[in-house]
Each structure stands twice: as C-alpha cells, then as structure tokens.
Amino acid sequence: MAETARHPEPRYGTRPTMKDVAARAGVGLKTVSRVVNGEPGVTPDTERRVQEAIEALGFRRNDSARVLRKGRTASIGLVLEDLADPFYGPLSRAVEEVARDHGALLINGSSAEDPEREQELVLALCARRVDGLIVIPAGEDHRYLEPEIKAGVATVFVDRPAGLIEADTVLSDSFGGAREGVAHLLAHGHRRIGFIGDRPHIHTAVERLRGYHAAMADAGIDVRESWVSQGATDPGRVAAAAEAMLAGPEPVTALFSGNNRVTVTVVRVLARREDHIALVGFDDIELADLLGVTVVSQDPAAVGRTAAEHLFRRLEGSGRPPARVTLPTRLVARGSGELPPA
Amino acid sequence: MAETARHPEPRYGTRPTMKDVAARAGVGLKTVSRVVNGEPGVTPDTERRVQEAIEALGFRRNDSARVLRKGRTASIGLVLEDLADPFYGPLSRAVEEVARDHGALLINGSSAEDPEREQELVLALCARRVDGLIVIPAGEDHRYLEPEIKAGVATVFVDRPAGLIEADTVLSDSFGGAREGVAHLLAHGHRRIGFIGDRPHIHTAVERLRGYHAAMADAGIDVRESWVSQGATDPGRVAAAAEAMLAGPEPVTALFSGNNRVTVTVVRVLARREDHIALVGFDDIELADLLGVTVVSQDPAAVGRTAAEHLFRRLEGSGRPPARVTLPTRLVARGSGELPPA
Numbered sequence A, B: 001m002a003e004t005a006r007h008p009e010p011r012y013g014t015r016p017t018m019k020d021v022a023a024r025a026g027v028g029l030k031t032v033s034r035v036v037n038g039e040p041g042v043t044p045d046t047e048r049r050v051q052e053a054i055e056a057l058g059f060r061r062n063d064s065a066r067v068l069r070k071g072r073t074a075s076i077g078l079v080l081e082d083l084a085d086p087f088y089g090p091l092s093r094a095v096e097e098v099a100r101d102h103g104a105l106l107i108n109g110s111s112a113e114d115p116e117r118e119q120e121l122v123l124a125l126c127a128r129r130v131d132g133l134i135v136i137p138a139g140e141d142h143r144y145l146e147p148e149i150k151a152g153v154a155t156v157f158v159d160r161p162a163g164l165i166e167a168d169t170v171l172s173d174s175f176g177g178a179r180e181g182v183a184h185l186l187a188h189g190h191r192r193i194g195f196i197g198d199r200p201h202i203h204t205a206v207e208r209l210r211g212y213h214a215a216m217a218d219a220g221i222d223v224r225e226s227w228v229s230q231g232a233t234d235p236g237r238v239a240a241a242a243e244a245m246l247a248g249p250e251p252v253t254a255l256f257s258g259n260n261r262v263t264v265t266v267v268r269v270l271a272r273r274e275d276h277i278a279l280v281g282f283d284d285i286e287l288a289d290l291l292g293v294t295v296v297s298q299d300p301a302a303v304g305r306t307a308a309e310h311l312f313r314r315l316e317g318s319g320r321p322p323a324r325v326t327l328p329t330r331l332v333a334r335g336s337g338e339l340p341p342a
Helices: A018-025 A029-036 A044-057 A063-069 A088-101 A115-127 A143-150 A174-187 A203-218 A235-246 A260-271 A300-315 B018-025 B029-036 B044-057 B063-069 B088-101 B115-127 B143-150 B174-187 B203-218 B235-246 B260-271 B300-315
Strands: A074-080 A104-110 A132-135 A154-158 A168-172 A193-197 A228-230 A254-257 A278-282 A294-297 A324-327 A330-332 B074-080 B104-110 B132-135 B154-158 B168-172 B193-197 B228-230 B254-257 B278-282 B294-297 B324-327 B330-332
Touching (some): A018 A029, A018 A044, A029 A044, A074 A088, A074 A115, A088 A104, A088 B104, A104 A115, A104 B088, A115 A132, A115 A143, A154 A300, A168 A300, A174 A193, A174 A203, A174 A254, A174 A278, A193 A235, A203 A228, A228 A235, A235 A260, A254 A260, A260 A278, B018 B044, B029 B044, B074 B115, B104 B115, B115 B143, B132 B300, B168 B300, B174 B254, B174 B278, B174 B294, B193 B203, B193 B260, B203 B228, B228 B235, B260 B278, B300 B324
Parallel strands (some): A074 A132, A132 A154, A168 A324, A193 A228, A193 A254, B074 B104, B074 B132, B154 B168, B168 B324, B278 B294
Antiparallel strands (some): A294 A330
C-alpha cells in the first residue's frame, strides 16, 4: 500500500493508565482515583501534583474500564454509511454478537455517506469513550483519527479502505466478484453487457467497475462508453440508465448491477419488459431466490464478524502491524444470469 | 392508561444548569465552569462551595451542550430490538434525518430483544450523555428510566409502549391493521384463515392477534386453536407452523402473517406449493410488489419521523403530559390477498 512509505512505523500506542499517573505524581492509585472521580479526601497540593501528571501524560479517564469495574460493560462503535441499506443489517448484527461475546456493547451511527458527518460521528463516539471503532468510511482522509488510534482506540475499517492512514481493514473481493459475475454472462454468450454502478468516488464502485473491465478485456471486447453508467443509486437514476442501455441500435443483452440498491431497481425495470434481458447483481437481496436473480454474493455477516474479531484482538493487546483481509464472494446462479442473448 | 393513577403528575424536570449551580454557590458562571472542567484558578474554599452546590442540585455536566459550544453536536440515542430487521432501516434513517435537521447526532444500539440488554444499553447511552432517547422496548418494566427522564433525558417509546411508566409513545395501528387485513381475506370468501405471529409477549404480536380475532368474530367465525400460531420468527418455526395449518382434514385456505420476518418465510412455503393459498402480511417487504404479495403496510419512516419530532419538541422544552400517537396502516392489494379459496 502506498501509505506504508509515509508511515514506516505505525505506532499502536496504549493509553496511559491511572498507574502511570500515580507513579509520576508519586502518590497511590487510590489518590489518583479520588482526583479523577472528584471524590473528597485529597489535599489541594496533592491534587495539583496529580493534575500535573495527568496533563503531562495525556491521561484520559477510561470510562469503559470504569463501568466494567462497576459491573457494566465496555463499548465499541460502528459507523455505517446508510442505516436503510439492508446490507448493513446482518453486518451490524454479526459485530454485535462478537461484541456481546466479549462483554461489550455496540453503539452504531451513520455518516449518511457524508465525510464531514463521518468525522463528526467518529469523534463524538471517541469523546464518549468507546474502546474501539469499526468504520465503513465515507471520507477519503482519515488522518483525523490518528490521535485517537495512537491514544489506544482500536480501529478497523470495513467495506472500503482507510484514507491516508494505516489501519486494519476487512473488505469483500469487489474486483474478483465483479469479474466473475461478468465472466458468467460472457460464458452464456453475451458480448454487449452493461454495467450500472454506484458513484465513482466509492471504493467498491471503482473496484467492481475494474472487475467488469477486466472480464470484458479477458474476452477481447471493446467496451462502449454507453455501456457503463456510474452514479447515485436512487431508482430514478438507475432506471433511466438501464433503459438507455436497453434502447438504441445496439442495445445491451445483459446487465451487471453494481450493488443491491441498483439490482432492486434493475429487477423492476426488467420485470416490465417483454424480452428476457440477462442480469447478474453484486450483493444478494432478500427474496432474490424467488425472483430467480443471479447474484455475486458477499457475506455481510462474515465481514462484520471478521472485523469485530480483529478489533477485539487489537483491544486484547495485539501489536501486529495493520492488516488488510479480503473475503471471497460467491456466484449464486438462479436463472437471470443464465439467460442467453435475446 | 392504568399508570396514570400511580403518577398523577408526571414531572418532566429539566436538568439543573451551571447557572443554577453558580447562583446557589454564590459564584460566577466562569468559576463553576473551571471547577467542572478541572481548570486551575479556583481557591479550595470556592471549589468546595461549588462542589456542594453541584451535589445539592444533582447537577451533571451536560457534555452535549459543552460540545455544542465547541462547535460539535448534541446527540440522541435510538435503541432497536434487532439490527438485521429491515423494518428498522427506514425508521432509523428518518430519525437520523430529523436529528440532523436539529443539529444532533444519532447513536443507535440494539437490545437483541433482551430486556436486560435494553436496560444496559439505555443506561450506557445516558452515561454517555445523550440528550434524548428513542426506545423500541424489549422489556416490560421501564421504571429504571424514571431517574433519567426526571433528570431531563427526553424519551419517546416506539412500536411498543413503555412498561409501568408514563412516556411519549408512537405506535402503528397493529390492531386495526390486522383486523383490516383479515377482513380483506374474509371479503374474498375465506373462512378458514390461519394466523402466524411473533412471540406472544411482544405488544405488536398481541395487538395483531387481537385484530385477527376481532375480524373473525365480526364474521361470526369460531377460530380453531390450530389456526393460530405464535412464536419465534425464525424460518424453521414459521415454515413448520404454515405447513401444519395447510395440512390435515380442514386446512386453512388463507394465511395472515404477523410481521415481515414471518411473511418472507410464508411466501417461500407457498411458492413451493401447487395450490394457490391466499396471503396477507403485516409490514411491507422489499420486492413484494414483484412477487404480488398483499400487505398491511406500516410506514416505518413516518413512525421514526414522528417519534423524533416528539423528542425534539420535548428537548426544546415542551412540558405537555406524555402522549400516545397511533399511526394508521394501509392495505396494499397486490394479488396474494385477493385469491379465492382453493
């Protein structure tokens, strides 16, 4: 990764503890605890020394550890990009289950695909003393997280890599999955295949389009500009893109849809037509089995579980350098992807 | 409501402010701020007076107000019961949009339908200084929330009412919706109609079963015990229940499914059969239009929006007594509910 050169030694620091503060101030642990918790029984002079040690060390009270001692639980934060996208349901639940196995609560929030809001939410969760973070990033610059990571907030990025920092990352194989899905359509005789994807600044959208181009190149096909459409996944935009590709003198005979939101609309567009256009979609969707929709399926629960397990290994003290894990996708043939060209 | 007698005057208190502390301690606001934030420049005697005022008033530093002053945002918490249930996607997103309109962040968590976990999560969010809470309750006793509500944490219950406390509540008309859905099947000639619902301790499950019984009673039909099945919504349990009702000497000719999770499985069971069993489901599901599934549709976005608007009116100082809002449902005929008896 390009970032490696800029951060030759990513330092995964640990937060200074009350013990460190006590040692530096030359007082007992109980005295530090009294100062931190605003309890009485400390002379002003001692309090001053403790406060100086706190500031010198950059100590922040670890509320999670504190609530743990009180019999309540630690917490991790999960930042999604769209609360209404069903892809995140099983992902979130898997993270929650791992968190629960580790005695931790999960707190979620959504960036609504807005980098500023992502940063605001991430820092709000850090200010609320989450022990760790799982982030599906909306932004492309995560240097704002470096002080938190160095202060010991374990962080794992999911679905899309972190921008400009080194961090643990769990991805699905968007490139490989899209390449396999398009190759599947090619194997069923299609040559004019359309690609409808998400907005081009999104990592997964770029990777899936790259997979489409790779499969088409493998088959020796020159991709026409009109066969590729990237943009918002709202039904209006997607339906117009699909209909444009299906019209004209050389219409596509098959479509590859870049994610679940796109697929849902393309399925509706194709259901209104008399002809039988082939379709492979990236991501599975509920009831796609009954509708016979062939998909390249990610396993969102496995993605969430893997990310959460990485996070807890980090929280348990793993000092390994940040790693990137890419999970495989799976082609599920159900009929729509096996139709021949009309 | 029965609780009214026990709490004749529900007091929606407001949190004591730094100003109250300053007035009581006879010091300036800046001095209180210094003590609260652990800044230097306060004599031990003054600090003692401020601490006494803090304790006497039960003042808690409002971190949200503090971050607001720093140009960051306040926050509200939303506690769901299942992160993987697509019903909560649009509900959460609607809450988030209202929160954003009010300059607040939304933090989510899931009880996983466990009352203890609900309480743990709610209190964890309160400890992390959310300004308000929207709760889809898993438990039936919310007295643990009374101190928080009295301390000024505005709270709205959604989808199911609060237990043993008075609180703002936003519900869908589960009773009326189920009654209308079952009446729709009766109007299409069915007499033997099965009901498959969620676990019987869940408020919406009880209300929907009550709607079923009301519609059947309206039609003068004695409901057989074998026509009603309540329990977990996992596919195995639901499929077995549906198949049992469709077998035997007097099988049902129509099914009413009590929520989206049940409907998805019933649709699969019916798709495997040769005959044409009628179906009306409570809750809409994605792509139900293409599958021709008739539903009683709630509007989860409207439920979330209404709840969030109530919450922010409360946060803006509304002192009205707690209210219960019930939103209407809508029958959407798509084919499966209009089939005649086989």
